[in-house]
Amino acid sequence: MSVAALDSVLSSSEGELLLLSVEVPARDLEDLLDSLAELSFPINPEIYHGQPGTRVQFPAFSARLSEVARALGRCGIPAERLRIRAVLSDML
Numbered sequence: 001m002s003v004a005a006l007d008s009v010l011s012s013s014e015g016e017l018l019l020l021s022v023e024v025p026a027r028d029l030e031d032l033l034d035s036l037a038e039l040s041f042p043i044n045p046e047i048y049h050g051q052p053g054t055r056v057q058f059p060a061f062s063a064r065l066s067e068v069a070r071a072l073g074r075c076g077i078p079a080e081r082l083r084i085r086a087v088l089s090d091m092l
Contacts (some may be wrong), residue, residue, distance in 0.1 A: 015061050015063045
């Protein structure tokens with residue numbers, strides 16, 4: 001499959017499919033997951049436990065970024081801690 005074809009598969013009316021991740025201290029993981037559970041779209045987060053923090057990663061479309069940032073703010077995590085990558089960059 002060409003890069004152009006992959007790009008069209010990974011885009012929708014909600015924009016580009018992105019991979020979002022945020023690292024939190026282990027003690028804050030439950031609060032983060034509770035906030036993410038209130039999003040208006042379903043997520044299936046991958047959780048990576050490490051030292052000193054825990055990383056939560058999930059895909060979302062670019063149109064949903066502001067909603068995710070607000071969810072992070074509700075649990076006290078600044079939006080600047082959100083890391084964003086294009087899903088396509090991991091596939092090439």
